[in-house]
Amino acid sequence: MACQLPTECLNEILEYLEEDKLTLHSCLLVNRLWCKIAIRILWRNIWNFKNSYQPRSLRMSLSILSTLIANLPNESKNLLYENKIFISTPTLNSSSLFNYAEFCKVLSINKIVSIIKVVINDRYGLVVNEIIKMFTNEITSLEKFTYYYEHYSHSKIFIPYFPGAKDLSVLCCSSNIPSNFFFKLSQISHNLQTISILFEDNISNGLKELIFSQNKLKNLTLSTYDRINWEIIIPAVIKHSQTITKLQLYSDDNGLPFSFVNSFTNLQKFIFSFIDGVIFEDFKKLQYANFPKLEILKIPYQCPKSEYIIKFLENNGKNLKMFYVGEKNKALSSSIAKFCPNIRKLFIIFNNDEIDILKTIFINCKYLESIKIWCGNGFLIKKEVLETVVNHSPSNFHELKMFCSSSSDVSPEDWESFFIGWKNRIPKKLLSLTFIDYIENNENLEILKKYKNLGIIKFWTKGFEEEEMDEESDYYQ
Known part of the structure; x- marks a missing residue:
């Protein structure tokens, strides 16, 4: 049996x-x-798939849509039929097998619109509204809701009262959703832990009320472009200064207030990505702030003046476990070895004559596990990097990522020497070796494959965009 x-x-x-x-x-x-x-x-989370115009993705969109149509109540089906909207449904009567809508814990209005527009170009708003109405009636406990409002395509989409949102923990939205939506949500949903806001040309009055009404807000992301200001919601945000532990700020505006971050004394993760000539004068006030729990600091693009960041690291570098900075500055690079002794994961840009700084970081940062650097064309020489890694990296080190902007300066003999040196290190660790936007010549590839087969390394190549997406998978998933 x-x-x-x-x-x-x-x-x-x-x-x-x-x-x-x-x-x-x-x-x-x-x-x-x-x-x-x-x-x-x-x-x-049925929406968790890549939505593109590839055949597989189109089949997935049609499959999801046909299943949802099959599960619509008869009233909705009749309405679509009367409006001459015909969407094929599965051969079997799926609606009698499962009530798929009630299983959903994640709801994305934009995904619903996207998969319907793949199949229906005209009058898709009617189908969207009937499907949203079904989810509204069937979902009893919603965990994540995503809605980025687009005037040109969403003007006839109606988001009704959503009783299942009382348990909502994640909200990703734009600031220009009609205020009525935010006001209703603020009345029933008080336990949001994550809010991500894309600021558009209009900021609904209810958004400030929604943020203020929360009790457990931990993660906040603010994104704004085209000179849209987030200043209006700062008083509501500061109300959560003791509970917010992860803060991400994205903008292209150098006039946005920045020093309000000083209030978030329990911050563990801080990302700010500003572009297009930002001068960061407001960061001058922030350089003296103290964040005793800060473990992740990422500044992917333009950086405040190096002296500001160095002072910030002097105050906060001791507890940092991850530091990512898209800046090439000798004083800043040197300060990492001095102020960040407990760093685990690092991305920093070195000039071609700064291999000794990398060596000093390896010697002083004894817990370092992973580093990402640039090689070639004014940056570090790859051969010198490999020699420094094998001879000076700390015992926990096991991941090397390299942007390679020029042809290889490493011979097969150099690779052999590196791998033999790595194999003989104590303690023995499998090395994760990644080339980003570059691939070795065939002769070197054979050496790499040989040591991959021997279990000395894990080896792969990535495109730049793929690596940037992977950067979001860090110590805080």
């Missing part, structure tokens, strides 16, 4: 497959119990 796993045990096992959609789909075919559990997990 076959052994039957308890339902609770099977559920826990399949939960681990949440990100592995292909395997979860296979589980649907095992038996009815497996299907029931897998369906709930798959539909928890």
Whole structure:
């Protein structure tokens, strides 16, 4: 007699497959119990797929849409029929098998619009509204809601009262959603932990009220471009200065207030990415701030004056575990070894004559595990980098990422020497070696593959955009 796993045990096992959609789909075919559990997990966040015009993505969009149409109440189906909107549904009567809408914990209005527009170019608003109405009635506990309002395509989309949003923990939205939406949400949803706001040309009055009404806000992202100001919501944001631990600011405006960050004394992660000639004068006030719990600091693009950042590191570098800065400055690079002894993960740009600074960082930062650097064309020489890594990197070090902006200056003999040196290090660690926007010549590739097969390294190449996306997967998932 076959052994039957308890339902609770099977559920826990399949939960681990949440990100592995292909395997979860296979589980649907095992038996009815497996299907029931897998369906709930798959539909928890059904929008989590790449939406493009590739055939596979189009099939996925059509599959999701046809299933949703099949689950619409008869009133909605009749309305679409009367308006001569016909969308094929699965051969089997899926609506009698599962109520898919009630499984959803993540809802994206933009994804709904996107998959419907792939199939229907005209009068898609009617279909969108009927599907949203179904989700509104069926979802009893919503965890994440995403809605970036677009005037030109969303003017006829109606977001009704959403009782399931009382348990909402993540909100990603634009500032120009009609105020009525924010006011309603502020009345029922008081436990948002993450809010991400894209500031558009209009800022709804209800947005400030929504932010102010929260009790557990931990993560805040503010993004604004085209000279749109976020100053109007700062008083509501400061109300959460003791609970917010992750703050991300994105803009192209050098006039935006910046020093309000000084209030967030429990900050653990701080990212600010400003472009287009920003001068960061407001950061002059922030350089003296003290954030005793700060572990992640990322400044991907333009940077405040190096003396400001150095002073900031002097005050806050001791607890940093990750530092990412897109700045090439000798004094700033040297300050890392001095002020960031506990750093684990680092991205810094060196000039070609600064290999000794890299060596000093390796010697002084004894917990360093990963570094990303640029090589070639005015940056560090790759051969010198490899020699420094194998001879001076600390015992926990195991990941090297290199932007290579020119042809290789490393011979097969150099690679052999590097890998033999790495193999003989104590303690022994598998080295993760990544080339970004560059690939070695065939002769060197053979050496790399040889040591990959011997279990000395993990090796792969990435495009720049792929690496930038991966940067978001850091110590705080």
